Amino acid sequence: MNASAAVLxxxxxxxxxxxxxxxxxxxxxxGGFAAVKGVNLAVRRGSIHALIGxxxxxxxxxxNLLTKTLVPTEGRILFDGEDISSLRTSEVARRGLVxxxxxxxxxPNLTARENVRVALQxxxxxxxxxxxxxxxxxxLNARADELLEQVGLAGxxxxxxxxxxxxxxxxxxxATTLALEPRVMLLDEPTxxxxxxxxxxxxxLIRNAAVxxxxxxxxxxxSVVSTxxxxxxxxxxxxxxxxxxxxEVSNDPAVVTxxxxxxxx
Amino acid sequence: MPRLLLxxxxxxxxxxxxxxxxxxxxxxxxxxxxFACSFNLLLGYTGLLCFGHAMFFGGAxxxxxxxxxxxxxxxxxxxLAGGAxxxxxxxxxxxxxxxxxxxxxxxxxxxxxxxIYFVFLQAPFTGGEDGMQAIPRNALFGVVDITSNxxxxxxxxxxxxxxxxxxxxxxxxxxGEVLKAVRDNQPRVESLGLDPEKIKLVAFIISAAMAGxxxxxxxxxxxxxxxxxxxxxxxxxxxxxxxLGGLGTLTGPVFGAAIIILLNDYLAGFGExxxxxxxxxxxxxxxxxxxxxxxxxxxxxxxxxxxxxRHGTAAAPGAKTAEARG
Ligand SMILES: Nc1ncnc2c1ncn2[C@@H]1O[C@H](COP(=O)(O)OP(=O)(O)OP(=O)(O)O)[C@@H](O)[C@H]1O
Ligand SMILES: [Mg+2]
Numbered sequence: 001m002n003a004s005a006a007v008l009x010x011x012x013x014x015x016x017x018x019x020x021x022x023x024x025x026x027x028x029x030x031g032g033f034a035a036v037k038g039v040n041l042a043v044r045r046g047s048i049h050a051l052i053g054x055x056x057x058x059x060x061x062x063x064n065l066l067t068k069t070l071v072p073t074e075g076r077i078l079f080d081g082e083d084i085s086s087l088r089t090s091e092v093a094r095r096g097l098v099x100x101x102x103x104x105x106x107x108p109n110l111t112a113r114e115n116v117r118v119a120l121q122x123x124x125x126x127x128x129x130x131x132x133x134x135x136x137x138x139x140l141n142a143r144a145d146e147l148l149e150q151v152g153l154a155g156x157x158x159x160x161x162x163x164x165x166x167x168x169x170x171x172x173x174x175a176t177t178l179a180l181e182p183r184v185m186l187l188d189e190p191t192x193x194x195x196x197x198x199x200x201x202x203x204x205l206i207r208n209a210a211v212x213x214x215x216x217x218x219x220x221x222x223s224v225v226s227t228x229x230x231x232x233x234x235x236x237x238x239x240x241x242x243x244x245x246x247x248e249v250s251n252d253p254a255v256v257t258x259x260x261x262x263x264x265x
Numbered sequence: 266m267p268r269l270l271l272x273x274x275x276x277x278x279x280x281x282x283x284x285x286x287x288x289x290x291x292x293x294x295x296x297x298x299x300f301a302c303s304f305n306l307l308l309g310y311t312g313l314l315c316f317g318h319a320m321f322f323g324g325a326x327x328x329x330x331x332x333x334x335x336x337x338x339x340x341x342x343x344x345l346a347g348g349a350x351x352x353x354x355x356x357x358x359x360x361x362x363x364x365x366x367x368x369x370x371x372x373x374x375x376x377x378x379x380x381i382y383f384v385f386l387q388a389p390f391t392g393g394e395d396g397m398q399a400i401p402r403n404a405l406f407g408v409v410d411i412t413s414n415x416x417x418x419x420x421x422x423x424x425x426x427x428x429x430x431x432x433x434x435x436x437x438x439x440x441g442e443v444l445k446a447v448r449d450n451q452p453r454v455e456s457l458g459l460d461p462e463k464i465k466l467v468a469f470i471i472s473a474a475m476a477g478x479x480x481x482x483x484x485x486x487x488x489x490x491x492x493x494x495x496x497x498x499x500x501x502x503x504x505x506x507x508x509l510g511g512l513g514t515l516t517g518p519v520f521g522a523a524i525i526i527l528l529n530d531y532l533a534g535f536g537e538x539x540x541x542x543x544x545x546x547x548x549x550x551x552x553x554x555x556x557x558x559x560x561x562x563x564x565x566x567x568x569x570x571x572x573x574x575r576h577g578t579a580a581a582p583g584a585k586t587a588e589a590r591g
Pocket of ligand 1: 054055057059
């Protein structure tokens, strides 16, 4: 992995397009406090990759940096071999790197279908058509309903997002994110705050959604991580503590110490 | 079908109204209906609190008045030109302020409007403290005489109907859907590959232009334009109308504007009491009726529907949801 990180992105692509997303020396300083320090991350194309670590480790900050919600203090980000360090969030999203949020991020006053349709409009090109009636976006309804069905929300199509249960809101977010046909999906704690009964459907949902694309997710629920993820990167104090598959990481003495002294898992 | 019927009734009432009520009051209400619609587009559907909307209203009043006084431009084009001028001003100010949100945006727009007020106070063409007097109503389309208040009422009605339609169209357009999404969750919209600042800027320009048309109409109704039209109390009044009618509701601005104008008219004889009563209404609405007139009405209707569904037939689709919730 270190060897491949050292070669130029161009060669990397030529060599079989290994890593769809790469961060090199990613650093973010908030007024003197480094929330993320020199993180190197390589996400393999088609994999489900987890970012774990105790509270405050810098996982969300990493996401914010990767999707350009925050400007890195230092470091570079390569998406499909292209340096996206200077792009804006919306441009990154249009290229196919789309995130969800740790706090539920739906549009509460819009119905489930409208939520998805907003995302579909992004590439449909009607987002500024203020002189047309909603018939102009009717062609998107079929695709929107299909996505809702895929996440088990077919019955809630016309329900305002505010009235959906927590688990359904998170499912709606995934449907909205999928509407952009992202090549890489970044999910920030998709199962956080869920009851047991909701965790499994969401896990299945992510597994299905990951077919044909790459997923990077932050997750505290280790059973989800162990069943879902191909590779795990452990962050602590803004730095990479360990990396590997579940067995490797969970037996790493440094990780064990970090988690013993950290939150209960 | 009942909607069409309702529309037909409203149209008939609007056409007959000047024979029963004082036409200038009716025209004033319509000017403020358009103004409140423009404001609701921003606050209700975009989530932007502009605390200086009077600059577009008052500014356009001067532009329309100036054009009518100095050129032979027909009245409807002069009003349109006032709207266009306000739209240009809106584009400029929107471009400079769109990065700001919440109270910061409110304060910056207030500052801009105070600056513009000062410009109008000093500029020679506005007539300063005296205002711009004797604005003529040039012939409609250059041919139809509209000097009488009764005929002019129908011109104002037509422009108002057009503006309300535009407002409806924007809110129920593909863009309107995205706009509501920005209001609900701006970072999420950005993460979906759209540009919220640009989206809000478009709404700001449309809103400013519509406020300008309202101001231009008012200048032609009263046949004068004054500094008051561009002053902060007018900015405050339109906020009051919008909140009173119901934020983010389609017909809220119509009710809000009508209630406030009629109340002002009625209370005009009581001097200071007009202001006091406005303050009291404002407080009552904020504390007890947050959804405003139209919003509370809709909530009440939903409540009734739910109740009858619970007691009544199982046929109503609402029955299932009510049960599921309960
Ligand atoms: N905008 C900000 N300004 C200042 N400090 C910040 C900011 N955002 C995050 N931090 C700090 O950076 C550190 C990392 O935060 P981050 O949200 O990335 O952690 P996390 O790993 O996602 O934690 P959690 O598991 O609780 O979500 C924290 O100490 C946090 O207080
Ligand atoms: Mg976090």
